Amino acid sequence: MSITLETAPTLHVEAAGIRFAYRRLGPKTGIPLVLLQHFTGTMDAWDPLVVNALATDRPVIVFNNAGVGTSTGTVPDTVEQMAIDAETFIAALGLAEADLLGFSLGGFLAQVLAPRTKVKIRKIIIAGSAAKGGEEHLLQVVEDAFAKGARDVRLPLFFTPSQSSQDAGGAFIDRAAARTVERDPDSGEAVSNPQAKAIIGWCAETDPGHASLQAIRQPALIVHGSDDTMFPSINAYEMFKNTPDATLIIYPDSGHGALFQYPETFVSHVKTFLDA
Amino acid sequence: MSITLETAPTLHVEAAGIRFAYRRLGPKTGIPLVLLQHFTGTMDAWDPLVVNALATDRPVIVFNNAGVGTSTGTVPDTVEQMAIDAETFIAALGLAEADLLGFSLGGFLAQVLAPRTKVKIRKIIIAGSAAKGGEEHLLQVVEDAFAKGARDVRLPLFFTPSQSSQDAGGAFIDRAAARTVERDPDSGEAVSNPQAKAIIGWCAETDPGHASLQAIRQPALIVHGSDDTMFPSINAYEMFKNTPDATLIIYPDSGHGALFQYPETFVSHVKTFLDA
Numbered sequence: 010m011s012i013t014l015e016t017a018p019t020l021h022v023e024a025a026g027i028r029f030a031y032r033r034l035g036p037k038t039g040i041p042l043v044l045l046q047h048f049t050g051t052m053d054a055w056d057p058l059v060v061n062a063l064a065t066d067r068p069v070i071v072f073n074n075a076g077v078g079t080s081t082g083t084v085p086d087t088v089e090q091m092a093i094d095a096e097t098f099i100a101a102l103g104l105a106e107a108d109l110l111g112f113s114l115g116g117f118l119a120q121v122l123a124p125r126t127k128v129k130i131r132k133i134i135i136a137g138s139a140a141k142g143g144e145e146h147l148l149q150v151v152e153d154a155f156a157k158g159a160r161d162v163r164l165p166l167f168f169t170p171s172q173s174s175q176d177a178g179g180a181f182i183d184r185a186a187a188r189t190v191e192r193d194p195d196s197g198e199a200v201s202n203p204q205a206k207a208i209i210g211w212c213a214e215t216d217p218g219h220a221s222l223q224a225i226r227q228p229a230l231i232v233h234g235s236d237d238t239m240f241p242s243i244n245a246y247e248m249f250k251n252t253p254d255a256t257l258i259i260y261p262d263s264g265h266g267a268l269f270q271y272p273e274t275f276v277s278h279v280k281t282f283l284d285a
Numbered sequence: 286m287s288i289t290l291e292t293a294p295t296l297h298v299e300a301a302g303i304r305f306a307y308r309r310l311g312p313k314t315g316i317p318l319v320l321l322q323h324f325t326g327t328m329d330a331w332d333p334l335v336v337n338a339l340a341t342d343r344p345v346i347v348f349n350n351a352g353v354g355t356s357t358g359t360v361p362d363t364v365e366q367m368a369i370d371a372e373t374f375i376a377a378l379g380l381a382e383a384d385l386l387g388f389s390l391g392g393f394l395a396q397v398l399a400p401r402t403k404v405k406i407r408k409i410i411i412a413g414s415a416a417k418g419g420e421e422h423l424l425q426v427v428e429d430a431f432a433k434g435a436r437d438v439r440l441p442l443f444f445t446p447s448q449s450s451q452d453a454g455g456a457f458i459d460r461a462a463a464r465t466v467e468r469d470p471d472s473g474e475a476v477s478n479p480q481a482k483a484i485i486g487w488c489a490e491t492d493p494g495h496a497s498l499q500a501i502r503q504p505a506l507i508v509h510g511s512d513d514t515m516f517p518s519i520n521a522y523e524m525f526k527n528t529p530d531a532t533l534i535i536y537p538d539s540g541h542g543a544l545f546q547y548p549e550t551f552v553s554h555v556k557t558f559l560d561a
Contacts (some may be wrong), residue, residue, distance in 0.1 A: 228537070235525075246522050249511075249535060257535040259525060261504070277557040285550055 014057040015188040024101035027082035031072035035064030045115030051078035051193035062276040078193035086203035092121035110134040124224040136232040139244040141216040167266025181269040219251035229255040230282040234267030290333040291464040300377035303358035307348035311340030321391030327354035327469035338552040354469035362479035368397035386410040400500040412508040415520040417492035443542025457545040495527035505531040506558040510543030
């Protein structure tokens with residue numbers, strides 16, 4: 010039986026004084042796809058349906074960045090330092106080359122990592138994210154979501170109010186809860202405060218001529234939800250227009266968690282992109 | 286050996302006084318995908334690589350609309366009448382239900398046909414197109430393209446100036462030329478004049494509240510090239526924003542003929558959409 014996200018053992022690698030927790034799925038060979046997680050998310054916040062399907066034909070690695078979940082170290086309050094920490098982790102695994110899938114905050118990291126050279130990045134997927142200077146409504150949207158008192162804050166945060174989106178959200182929440190052993194602890198303020206500062210700082214930064222996007226020479230797949238309240242979909246269109254080799258995909262009736270609302274479609278799109 | 290676009294016999298069906306020429310590929314059963322062609326295009330202007338791949342798991346039908354190629358009748362000068370002619374053709378085949386793939390002008394027809402009821406439309410794909418009131422540069426772009434003196438006017442018209450786009454364009458032109466028997470005659474002014482009037486009229490029309498797009502209740506896949514000079518990509522984004530159940534995909538470094546520049550990727554996206 011192959012290893013799944015629900016059953017993969019937690020592994021560790023140490024570098025730059027940080028003990029990184031990670032899990033690895035899929036075949037031993039091939040270019041690994043490294044997943045970069047969203048605001049306050051741990052390894053357990055990924056959708057097993059998405060990750061397991063991606064891992065059928067390539068190695069997939071999920072990890073906790075410095076200070077998150079079961080990784081040691083402290084959470085930095087800049088995207089740049091988070092990206093360097095992620096790069097330290099990837100380099101410590103000894104990977105010659107990697108693809109990146111960054112969701113939300115993780116998409117910021119992917120943008121920073123792509124033009125760097127310590128780890129060779131082949132292709133990047135940026136889901137539910139924004140460019141430097143992008144439009145964000147993080148604090149308002151998170152506050153509104155908690156005020157709704159849903160059984161899981163991600164239901165209002167990641168999905169639209171429509172019945173079909175909420176149903177898909179409920180199914181995602183259930184899938185992400187399926188793992189029972191070695192679950193990561195939920196993130197507290199030691200994670201959320203510096204991460205929020207990093208997200209808001211990234212979007213407050215100006216980037217004349219979109220130089221950061223222009224520096225991304227790899228093929229990029231930009232995926233977004235039609236009604237993302239945290240980072241409106243115009244962010245995705247603007248990123249697409251300013252990234253030299255980008256494909257844009259936006260899903261209907263979907264929010265910040267569009268990739269978990271349409272898991273099969275998203276996986277198909279990612280595989281088509283990575284295999285092209 | 287299965288029938289291909291290069292070898293499929295030309296069939297005919299008569300309705301409303303028009304003898305429509307068409308070709309049919311793929312399995313006998315399943316919901317057929319009917320292709321709606323671009324400005325001045327005949328059945329022979331489709332990409333065999335795209336059409337043959339689509340036909341591996343569903344019936345695919347290409348046809349010449351009234352007055353085009355080997356079909357009788359006259360070319361109307363409105364999109365609405367062209368759509369009614371196409372509907373007449375589809376109904377004459379006795380199809381209970383169909384999917385539509387409309388490219389450019391054909392995408393206008395798909396938009397008109399979707400909310401109509403004479404033929405039940407299940408899903409639509411709109412490639413390189415625009416909504417009513419959209420931004421078009423037809424005459425200027427066609428004039429500029431002819432002035433370039435390329436070996437085929439579609440090289441400057443459908444592809445960007447980049448080497449990789451032009452190379453992909455050349456391969457498309459070769460593929461589309463592979464059929465040697467029963468080729469349709471090239472279109473003259475009896476086709477181009479009324480079609481140009483229809484395209485310009487469609488884009489000159491205002492459509493308050495995008496009522497026409499709002500009337501499309503079917504799932505819609507909107508596909509576009511990043512640098513479409515005829516219908517700039519903002520058309521696709523605007524269509525996406527105003528169509529209730531739409532997915533948007535825009536390809537990198539591509540023009541009006543993006544679907545033929547990335548044939549494998551486009552086919553994968555269409556199949557993922559139609560099978561979802």
